[in-house]
Amino acid sequence: MVKKNWVRTLWILALAMGVWAGVTWFLSGTLSNAAEGHPELLFQSIVPTPPLDSPHLNVVISVDNDSPAPGDEIIYTLTYSTTDPASAAYNVYLYDFLPTGVQYISANPPATYSDGIVRFTDSSVGPVDESVTVRVRVLEGYNQLRNYAMITADLVYPDYDELLIPVEIPESHLAVTKSGPTAAIGGREIAYTLHCENPGNVTVNHATVKDVLPAGTTYVGASPAPTEVALPVLTWYLGDFAPLEWHDIVVTVTAPTDAGVITNVALLDAYPRVMTHTTYATTIITEGAILRLTKQGSAASVDLGDALVYTLRYWNEGTATATNARLTDTLPADVTVIGTDPTPTVTTSTYLAWNVGNVLTSASPATIRVTVTVEGYGGRILHNQADIAAAGAFGEHADLYTSVALAKLYLPVTLRSH
Incomplete structure (x- = not known):
C-alpha cells in the first residue's frame, strides 16, 4: 500500500513537472516575449489542487467583428471549459495575449492587465462553458491581428487557441x-x-x-x-x-x-x-500653331446655391496662325448656366462650345466667361474641363477643381427669461 502511494505521488509530481515544462516550452516559443517578466505564468499555486476525474482543458477565442477597421472597438470572447463530463480543474488562470495592433480598454469580469497580457482567474472550471470578454481598440498601421489565449489549471495540461483576423483598410x-x-x-x-x-x-x-x-x-x-x-x-x-x-x-x-x-x-x-x-x-x-488655354474660377470653394464664374483665356503661342479654332467647355454635374459672355455657338445640358475662328500669333489672349449656380449636394468637388483645338494646330486641355462645402444646418435658438 505504501509503495502504491509513493508510485501515485511520483506520478503526480511527474505530471506536474510535465505540465510546467509544456507551459514553459509554449511560452518560450510563440509567447516568449509576452511572458517575459510574468513568473506567475509558470507557477499556479504553491500547493496544487488535484483535478476531479480526468479533465481536458479547452479554450476558444471569438470576436464580434472579424474584419475591423483602424479606430474600431472590438470585443474578444474567450470561452473555456473542460471537455470531459463530471470533470473539474482548480486554480484556473486564463490568459489573453493581445495582438500588437490593439489598445486595451477593459475586461469583463475585471482582470489584471500588464504589457499586452490580460489575466483572468477562476477557482475552478468544469464541463459547462464559461466566458470572459476583452474590449480593445484597433490601431492604425496593422493589416492583421493575431490573438492568443491560454488556459492553465493545477496538474492539468494547458490548452491554447489563436485567432487571426484581417484589418479592413478604409x-x-x-x-x-x-x-x-x-x-x-x-x-x-x-x-x-x-x-x-x-x-x-x-x-x-x-x-x-x-x-x-x-x-x-x-x-x-x-x-x-x-x-x-x-x-x-x-x-x-x-x-x-x-x-x-x-x-x-x-x-x-x-x-x-x-x-x-x-x-x-x-x-x-x-x-x-x-x-x-x-x-x-x-x-x-x-515652328507651327500652338493653342494655349487656361481656366480660372471666381472661388476655390463654394456653398450650395452660390454663383461661380469660370474665366477661360486662350491664345496662340506658336509661330503660325491656328485656323477655325473651336473651344469647348464641359460643365460639371449639378450646375446651371445663368450667363455667358460671349454667347456660345452651341449650348447643351453638358457642354458649351464656341467657334472662335482664326487665332493669330500676334493676338492678345481672348476671354470667355461662364456663370453657373451650384446645385446638388455638398461635400464634393466640381471638375470643369475645357479644350481648344484647330486643324493642323496643337490644342490644349485645361482642368479646374472647385470644392463644394457641406450644407450648413442652423437650428433656432429660443431665449427664455425666468
Whole structure:
C-alpha cells in the first residue's frame, strides 16, 4: 500500500513537472516575449489542487467583428471549459495575449492587465462553458491581428487557441494629374500644373509629391516652392491630406532647343495608400500653331446655391496662325448656366462650345466667361474641363477643381427669461 502511494505521488509530481515544462516550452516559443517578466505564468499555486476525474482543458477565442477597421472597438470572447463530463480543474488562470495592433480598454469580469497580457482567474472550471470578454481598440498601421489565449489549471495540461483576423483598410484614394502644353517652341518656357487630390473619405498621412523633370529641360521655378530640389527631382511634403482636399503645384522649365518629345513624370504618395503617378508628354517643335488655354474660377470653394464664374483665356503661342479654332467647355454635374459672355455657338445640358475662328500669333489672349449656380449636394468637388483645338494646330486641355462645402444646418435658438 505504501509503495502504491509513493508510485501515485511520483506520478503526480511527474505530471506536474510535465505540465510546467509544456507551459514553459509554449511560452518560450510563440509567447516568449509576452511572458517575459510574468513568473506567475509558470507557477499556479504553491500547493496544487488535484483535478476531479480526468479533465481536458479547452479554450476558444471569438470576436464580434472579424474584419475591423483602424479606430474600431472590438470585443474578444474567450470561452473555456473542460471537455470531459463530471470533470473539474482548480486554480484556473486564463490568459489573453493581445495582438500588437490593439489598445486595451477593459475586461469583463475585471482582470489584471500588464504589457499586452490580460489575466483572468477562476477557482475552478468544469464541463459547462464559461466566458470572459476583452474590449480593445484597433490601431492604425496593422493589416492583421493575431490573438492568443491560454488556459492553465493545477496538474492539468494547458490548452491554447489563436485567432487571426484581417484589418479592413478604409477606402481611400489618391489622385494626381498633370496638365501643360501639348507642344512648345524649343527654348521657350513651359509651365506644368500638378493637381494632387484626396477624393476618398479617409484622411491620408505624410503626403509627398515628386516631379521628375524631363531630360533636356532647365528648371526655372515652382509655386509653391519645393521642399527639396535634387534635380531632376523636385519634392514637396504636404503632410496630412483630408478627404476632398487638393493642392495645385505649378512647375516652370525651359524647353530644350532640339525638336522631339519630352515626358514629365509626377508621383504622389501617402500613408496608407501606395504611390500613384501620372505622365505628361510635350512635343518640342521649331515652328507651327500652338493653342494655349487656361481656366480660372471666381472661388476655390463654394456653398450650395452660390454663383461661380469660370474665366477661360486662350491664345496662340506658336509661330503660325491656328485656323477655325473651336473651344469647348464641359460643365460639371449639378450646375446651371445663368450667363455667358460671349454667347456660345452651341449650348447643351453638358457642354458649351464656341467657334472662335482664326487665332493669330500676334493676338492678345481672348476671354470667355461662364456663370453657373451650384446645385446638388455638398461635400464634393466640381471638375470643369475645357479644350481648344484647330486643324493642323496643337490644342490644349485645361482642368479646374472647385470644392463644394457641406450644407450648413442652423437650428433656432429660443431665449427664455425666468
